[in-house]
Amino acid sequence: MASVVVIGTQWGDEGKGKIVDLLAEHADVVVRFQGGNNAGHTMVIRGEKFINHLVPSGILQNKVCVLGNGMVVDPAVLLQEMDFLAGRGIDTGPDRIKISEIAQLIMPYHQKIDLARENKKGAQQIGTTGRGIGPAYEDKVARRGIRFVELLEPETFDRMVHEILEEKNFYLQNYFKVQPIDAESVVRQYREYADRLAPHVANVSVVIEAAVRKKRHLLFEGSQGTHLDIDHGTYPYVTSSNTLAANACCGAGLGPKNLTDVIGIVKAYTTRVGKGPFPTELADEIGNRLQEKGAEFGATTGRRRRCGWLDAVILRNAVRLNGVTSLAITKLDVLDGLEELKICTGYEHRGQILDAFPASLKVLAECRPVYETLPGWSETTSATKRLSRLPKNVKRYLKRIEELAGTPVEIISVGPDRDQTIVIKNPFVRAKPARKATPNTPRARKR
Ligand code: IMP
Numbered sequence: 006m007a008s009v010v011v012i013g014t015q016w017g018d019e020g021k022g023k024i025v026d027l028l029a030e031h032a033d034v035v036v037r038f039q040g041g042n043n044a045g046h047t048m049v050i051r052g053e054k055f056i057n058h059l060v061p062s063g064i065l066q067n068k069v070c071v072l073g074n075g076m077v078v079d080p081a082v083l084l085q086e087m088d089f090l091a092g093r094g095i096d097t098g099p100d101r102i103k104i105s106e107i108a109q110l111i112m113p114y115h116q117k118i119d120l121a122r123e124n125k126k127g128a129q130q131i132g133t134t135g136r137g138i139g140p141a142y143e144d145k146v147a148r149r150g151i152r153f154v155e156l157l158e159p160e161t162f163d164r165m166v167h168e169i170l171e172e173k174n175f176y177l178q179n180y181f182k183v184q185p186i187d188a189e190s191v192v193r194q195y196r197e198y199a200d201r202l203a204p205h206v207a208n209v210s211v212v213i214e215a216a217v218r219k220k221r222h223l224l225f226e227g228s229q230g231t232h233l234d235i236d237h238g239t240y241p242y243v244t245s246s247n248t249l250a251a252n253a254c255c256g257a258g259l260g261p262k263n264l265t266d267v268i269g270i271v272k273a274y275t276t277r278v279g280k281g282p283f284p285t286e287l288a289d290e291i292g293n294r295l296q297e298k299g300a301e302f303g304a305t306t307g308r309r310r311r312c313g314w315l316d317a318v319i320l321r322n323a324v325r326l327n328g329v330t331s332l333a334i335t336k337l338d339v340l341d342g343l344e345e346l347k348i349c350t351g352y353e354h355r356g357q358i359l360d361a362f363p364a365s366l367k368v369l370a371e372c373r374p375v376y377e378t379l380p381g382w383s384e385t386t387s388a389t390k391r392l393s394r395l396p397k398n399v400k401r402y403l404k405r406i407e408e409l410a411g412t413p414v415e416i417i418s419v420g421p422d423r424d425q426t427i428v429i430k431n432p433f434v435r436a437k438p439a440r441k442a443t444p445n446t447p448r449a450r451k452r
Pocket residue numbers: 016017018043044045131132133134135136137138139228229233242243244245278279280
């Protein structure tokens with residue numbers, strides 16, 4: 006049995022969806038443990054594009070997909086996604102999708118506050134996805150959140166919505182000068198969601214424990230990235246949850262001794278969407294080229310992602326913070342044709358090389374990235390199936406990443422499709438021979 010956590014080592018959008026999708030073939034249960042529909046995982050299967058925001062990527066592989074208690078879930082978005090998948094013949098029944106009874110709900114006032122707050126902040130805004138993620142986590146910590154268990158108790162839910170809206174409407178009307186929210190229509194709307202989602206709501210900790218006892222393979226799908234973590238990221242330009250691998254345990258209800266592997270996803274260069282520090286950002290032709298060739302637009306908001314060179318300082322930070330056991334390098338093909346490549350190996354601050362990523366944004370803004378230059382390659386890598394077939398300079402680039410991270414590269418992605426991947430080691434296969442996957446399609450199910 007293996008329990009593998011997949012996390013992003015940068016600022017999100019590292020291509021986790023594709024790697025999770027690939028590994029999910031070998032897993033029995035796929036779990037999301039934090040975040041909400043701020044995430045957008047793009048998967049391409051035989052040329053067809055899917056973007057999942059809430060449902061774990063394993064749904065396409067007929068796996069048990071769990072939305073853990075660490076998540077904040079917008080039921081309207083979840084139902085839309087389930088309807089979309091079901092419309093394509095994907096099984097989204099209660100045996101496939103399980104929602105933690107103690108996961109928090111995103112309510113209409115969360116999204117309204119998120120947007121109103123960002124508008125009011127103007128130039129100081131965080132650049133959130135505007136999905137109500139931060140306000141929902143705020144309410145969780147303030148102990149005035151609503152969980153699925155309360156959604157399923159009509160009287161409790163009705164009372165909570167009326168009580169909470171008294172305060173939220175005061176805030177919306179008097180501070181942001183926007184329209185209040187009508188409690189009755191929220192209750193009516195959420196009752197419909199409750200009716201549809203009730204069969205999926207479960208104690209997912211028990212479901213996961215049962216899988217562990219049966220020696221099943223578990224895959225934990227992280228969202229966002231290490232440097233968007235609420236504690237360890239570039240605060241306050243971060244998301245509102247812990248994105249680190251350790252949160253797979255708290256956010257799903259599982260003890261840490263059960264985790265066996267942590268795969269850190271590293272895009273072959275760096276991107277960031279939204280505001281916040283980004284030491285290796287390129288505001289030049291190369292930055293534009295990476296953005297265009299890598300089609301770097303946010304999967305959730307469609308915003309242009311900022312692009313820059315690979316940053317080994319944040320990579321080392323991520324390896325330490327997550328206990329990364331191996332790396333998966335993605336979008337390597339985007340670097341094809343560049344004459345030379347740079348990797349940031351350190352930050353220089355007032356004449357000194359810093360040992361670790363600085364906590365102060367002021368210090369970070371004063372840092373100068375120290376670069377190492379490597380030769381690029383003119384060959385096209387996107388059709389390469391084996392490590393040995395990769396051009397010499399690609400291997401050199403990968404080797405240097407391994408050295409700087411102190412961690413082996415075990416998966417290499419050279420294009421968006423599932424078969425454009427070189428798998429050196431698969432933690433599930435290493436742990437136990439893979440059971441044949443059954444794709445979640447009507448034709449496959451009939452067989
Ligand atoms: P929030 O998570 O919507 O509150 O946004 C906070 C910050 O995290 C913003 O800079 C967002 O752009 C960023 N963010 C949130 N989710 C993702 C993601 O899945 N990928 C990349 N950035 C994200």
